[in-house]
Amino acid sequence: MLESGRWEDRLGAITGLTLAVPALGAPAAPGAAAFSAQCCDACLRFLEDREPRVRLAIADCIGALSAADGVAAPRRCFAAVVSSIRENFERDFAEPSGELPGRPTGGTGAGDSAAVDGGPEGDTAAAETDLLGDLLGAAYTAQVPGRGDMRHGTEGWKCLETSCRALQRMMEGSGHAFRPLVSDDLRRLVYRTLLHPNRFVRESGYFATGAMAETFTGDEMERLGEEVAGKLRDGLSDNWSQVRFAASTAARKFVLAAPEGVRERAWPLVLPPMCLNRYYVAEGVRLYSQESWRLAVGTRGRDLVAAHAPQVVDYYIEQSKANNHAVREAACACMAELMAKVDRGAVAPHAPAMLRALVNCFKDDSWPVRDAACTACGRCVASCPEESREVLPELLPLWRAHLWDNIPSVRQNSAQSLSMAARAYGGEVAEQCWAALDELLPKALEQPSDSKRFGGMDNITQFGVAGARRIRANDVDAHTNQQMFSCGSLAPKLRRGGGCMDHGFKREQEPWEATDGALHLLAELADLDPPRAASHLPLVADLAGLQTFMHAFSLQETVFRCLPRIARAVGKRAFKGHLEELLPPLFRALTCGHQLAEHAAGACLGFVRDLIGPNILAGRLEPDQADLLRTSPLVPPSSFGAAGGGAAPPAVGTAH
Numbered sequence: 107m108l109e110s111g112r113w114e115d116r117l118g119a120i121t122g123l124t125l126a127v128p129a130l131g132a133p134a135a136p137g138a139a140a141f142s143a144q145c146c147d148a149c150l151r152f153l154e155d156r157e158p159r160v161r162l163a164i165a166d167c168i169g170a171l172s173a174a175d176g177v178a179a180p181r182r183c184f185a186a187v188v189s190s191i192r193e194n195f196e197r198d199f200a201e202p203s204g205e206l207p208g209r210p211t212g213g214t215g216a217g218d219s220a221a222v223d224g225g226p227e228g229d230t231a232a233a234e235t236d237l238l239g240d241l242l243g244a245a246y247t248a249q250v251p252g253r254g255d256m257r258h259g260t261e262g263w264k265c266l267e268t269s270c271r272a273l274q275r276m277m278e279g280s281g282h283a284f285r286p287l288v289s290d291d292l293r294r295l296v297y298r299t300l301l302h303p304n305r306f307v308r309e310s311g312y313f314a315t316g317a318m319a320e321t322f323t324g325d326e327m328e329r330l331g332e333e334v335a336g337k338l339r340d341g342l343s344d345n346w347s348q349v350r351f352a353a354s355t356a357a358r359k360f361v362l363a364a365p366e367g368v369r370e371r372a373w374p375l376v377l378p379p380m381c382l383n384r385y386y387v388a389e390g391v392r393l394y395s396q397e398s399w400r401l402a403v404g405t406r407g408r409d410l411v412a413a414h415a416p417q418v419v420d421y422y423i424e425q426s427k428a429n430n431h432a433v434r435e436a437a438c439a440c441m442a443e444l445m446a447k448v449d450r451g452a453v454a455p456h457a458p459a460m461l462r463a464l465v466n467c468f469k470d471d472s473w474p475v476r477d478a479a480c481t482a483c484g485r486c487v488a489s490c491p492e493e494s495r496e497v498l499p500e501l502l503p504l505w506r507a508h509l510w511d512n513i514p515s516v517r518q519n520s521a522q523s524l525s526m527a528a529r530a531y532g533g534e535v536a537e538q539c540w541a542a543l544d545e546l547l548p549k550a551l552e553q554p555s556d557s558k559r560f561g562g563m564d565n566i567t568q569f570g571v572a573g574a575r576r577i578r579a580n581d582v583d584a585h586t587n588q589q590m591f592s593c594g595s596l597a598p599k600l601r602r603g604g605g606c607m608d609h610g611f612k613r614e615q616e617p618w619e620a621t622d623g624a625l626h627l628l629a630e631l632a633d634l635d636p637p638r639a640a641s642h643l644p645l646v647a648d649l650a651g652l653q654t655f656m657h658a659f660s661l662q663e664t665v666f667r668c669l670p671r672i673a674r675a676v677g678k679r680a681f682k683g684h685l686e687e688l689l690p691p692l693f694r695a696l697t698c699g700h701q702l703a704e705h706a707a708g709a710c711l712g713f714v715r716d717l718i719g720p721n722i723l724a725g726r727l728e729p730d731q732a733d734l735l736r737t738s739p740l741v742p743p744s745s746f747g748a749a750g751g752g753a754a755p756p757a758v759g760t761a762h
Contacts, residue, residue, distance in 0.1 A: 108148055113157035120163040123148065124170045131174040142175050146182040153190055153272065154265040161268035169275025176283040180276050184287055187276065190269040191295065195302075270299055270310035277317035285321040293318065293330075300337055305346045312341045312349060316356030320363050327368050334360055335372035342379030345430050347388035354383060354391060358398040374414050378421030381411060385439040387432035411444070412452035418444070419456040423463040431472040438467050438478035445485040457493035461486050465497060468504050473513045480508060480516060484523025491530040502527065502535065506542045509623030510615050517623035525630030536634060543627050547645060550621035553655045618657050621649060622664050629668035632675035640676040640684075647687035650695070659700035666695065666706035670713040678717055685714070685726060693731050696738055708740025720744055 107119035123145050129135060131142045149164045149171070168187070171179035273296075277284050296318060299311030319334055338360060341353025357376055361369060380402070383395035403410055411418055422444070425437040441460050444453055464486065467479035483501055487494045494501075505527070508520040528536040625646070632639035650665045652658050669688070673681040692714075695707035715723045715735070724732060735741055 108152075113155070113160055116152060116155065116160050117157070117163055120148070120152065120160060120167050124163065124167040127167070127170040127174050131171060133175055138175065139178070142171055142179055143182065145171055146179055149272075150183060150186045153186060153269065158268060161265055162271065165268055165272040165275045168272050169279040172276045172279030172284075174279075176280055177286070180280050180284055180287060183272070183276065187269055187272045188292070188295065190265060191273065191299075194264050194266040194269065195298065266302075267304060267306040267310065270307050270314070274310045274314040274317065277314050277321075281317075282321055284317070285323075288318060288321055297337060300341060305344075305349055308341070308344065308346075308349045309352045312338075312352035312356045315341075316352075316359040319356065319360040322363070324365060327364050331360075331364055331368035332371055332375070335375040339375045339379055342376065342383060343425070345428075345433075347386075347391055350383065350386065350388070350391050351394065354380075354394050354398060358394075358401065361398075361402045373410060374417045377410060377414055378418045381407075381418065382422065382425060382436055382440050385436040385443075387435065408448055412449045415448070415452040415456060419453075419460060423459060426463045426467055431470070431475055434467055434470065435472065435475045435478045438464060438475060438482045442478065442482035442485045445482065445489040450489060454490045454493050457486055457490035458496060461494055461497045461501075465500055465504070468501075468508075473511075473516060476508065476511075477513065477516045477519055480505070480519045480523055484519070484526040487523070487530050488526040495531075498527070498531070498535070502538060506538075509542065509546055509627060510620040511623070512615070512619065514622070517619065518626045521623060521626035521630050524627060525634075528631060528634060536631075539627065539631060540635070540638065543624050543631065543642075546620040546624035547628065547642065547649075548621070549617040549624070550649055550652060550661055551617075553617045553652075553657075555655050616657065618655065618661050622661055625649075625661075625664050625668045629671040632672045636676045636680070639672055640680040643672070643676070643681070643684040644687060646672070647684060647691065650688065650691035659695075659698060659703040662691070662695050662698070663700070663703045663706045666692065666703070666710040669710050673714070673717060682718055682722075685718070688714075689726065689731070693734060696734060696740060704740055708738060709742065711735060712742040712744075715741075715744060 107115040107122075110116060110119075127142075127145065131138050131145065135141070145167065149168050152160055152164055155161050155164070168179065168183055171183075296311055296314050299307050300315065302308055302311070315334065315337060322330065338353055338357045341349055342357060344350050344353065357380060361372070361376065361380075364372065380395060380399060383391055384399055386392045386395065399407065422437050422441050425433050426441075428434055428437070441464060444460075445457075461483065464479045464483050467475050468483065470476050470479070483505075487498070487501070502524075505520045505524045508516050509524075511517050511520065524539045524542070528539045628639060628642055628646070646665060646669070650662055652661065692707050692711055695703050696711065698704060698707075723735075727735065
């Protein structure tokens with residue numbers, strides 16, 4: 107199969123050898139040395155095969171050989187692999203051919219197979235395959251790669267990536283047995299791969315760096331530890347998730363292998379990116395980084411972050427300006443965590459600098475970035491009010507504007523942040539919050555009946571994804587000035603904050619969204635001034651009864667989720683005075699057909715029953731309302747027992 111002209115045969119042969127190596131290449135197996143030598147010769151022969159899948163299989167085979175016999179296979183393959191990397195490190199800028207990669211230059215795979223098999227059946231098979239190839243050739247045209255400066259970063263490196271992968275597999279497979287082959291020249295070559303424009307080369311380079319760090323002796327760790335930590339910092343901040351993951355594996359190996367003294371000197375370099383990657387959007391990076399954090403720092407995380415607060419804050423601010431919107435979001439989340447969990451004395455001096463960075467993120471095109479920045483700003487103000495006072499005049503209008511945001515979580519988090527500011531500063535700030543509430547709460551009464559059911563999905567913002575605009579194929583503007591998207595995901599490439607107040611929004615705000623944000627703010631402010639909150643309950647009852655527009659059920663859900671907090675703050679006596687207005691919309695919502703509104707109404711009814719007492723509530727209900735309260739599975743069971751003088755729990759289920 108190795109002699110075949112079909113790459114599929116060569117791939118199958120190499121894969122079969124890889125699977126056989128653990129048994130046949132083990133030192134105790136008969137003829138193991140001769141078998142390993144034959145496998146190494148085959149790997150070196152096809153190390154630069156024209157088919158990339160064969161080359162990747164070669165890398166895996168070299169890794170299996172290295173794991174099986176320790177250092178013999180690496181010694182046999184090392185020079186050829188390193189030479190391949192050096193020779194292909196720079197891209198060949200000659201004009202690329204138009205051939206498809208992996209297609210043999212002489213004859214077809216089917217013709218080679220027929221020549222081996224012989225006979226009329228082989229000739230027939232060759233003819234049929236040639237016909238199929240002609241048909242496919244008519245349907246598919248080989249795309250010539252880009253030329254010159256237009257060539258993509260993944261093009262034109264020939265076998266560099268796969269040779270780097272072979273070096274990586276060799277180092278990982280042999281482990282500490284690879285130590286004699288680690289020289290200064292090899293270390294510099296690996297460091298070169300970490301700066302390569304091809305992300306796959308960088309990925310292999312960081313995997314190799316982790317394997318190399320495990321082979322260091324104590325003296326080498328003392329001499330090279332900070333150098334390796336600096337390289338890892340760059341990889342932990344890479345724009346590509348695969349590279350970040352590779353660097354994360356290397357960072358874990360390095361930190362766990364380094365002596366305590368080396369680790370302490372390396373923390374200023376690797377601690378900030380390791381900390382930030384616990385919030386990174388790519389799940390593999392995030393979960394791996396969280397586990398690495400537990401293994402590396404244990405219960406000392408807060409103390410270590412406080413001890414290196416200047417470096418951590420500088421890194422977070424740097425990452426909040428990254429081109430990748432997912433990185434900006436993670437940086438905002440980390441700054442919020444820093445304010446909430448780390449010693450205030452270590453964090454407070456850096457609060458103004460973090461707030462300035464967060465304000466820029468608050469003006470981002472990406473709503474998750476704005477959402478994270480909104481929460482982080484609130485925590486910053488709550489933790490360090492005096493240090494945050496200088497940016498308050500800019501923050502308050504931003505929070506108020508985002509009460510009317512298109513995204514529900516942004517509205518809710520803006521309300522929470524305004525409440526934090528009102529508690530931190532009181533007086534004039536609290537009055538501004540109440541003024542915003544008074545202005546926005548009645549907006550839903552102005553809502554037209556044609557509210558857009560999927561308005562948030564229309565592609566009339568700069569970053570809309572769903573509901574693409576219909577355009578004619580021959581439109582001049584059809585293929586120019588269009589939204590760019592991130593590679594490998596549906597997420598668009600979004601700008602950093604630039605100071606404008608519209609944040610890229612183009613679609614009109616819906617009046618009910620302003621009311622929705624104001625309801626969250628009322629729930630947050632209610633315990634600051636209960637009588638003032640109680641004065642808004644008649645309007646809340648009117649809002650709960652609205653049924654004139656498409657999003658009325660969404661608004662009702664917010665009303666009934668916020669109502670228990672408002673009622674608890676204003677007290678039972680004040681709340682009972684408005685119960686007659688609130689009960690009819692509550693029972694209507696319990697059977698409205700909108701699942702979220704029904705669930706919120708059921709939970710709210712259970713709260714009201716327990717707040718004022720089941721018997722008192724029963725005296726205010728119509729017979730059909732009493733039956734519905736008793737039989738609806740959406741109403742949680744009563745917390746009053748028979749001894750408490752209350753009614754019995756509902757007869758039907760307790761499932762929500």
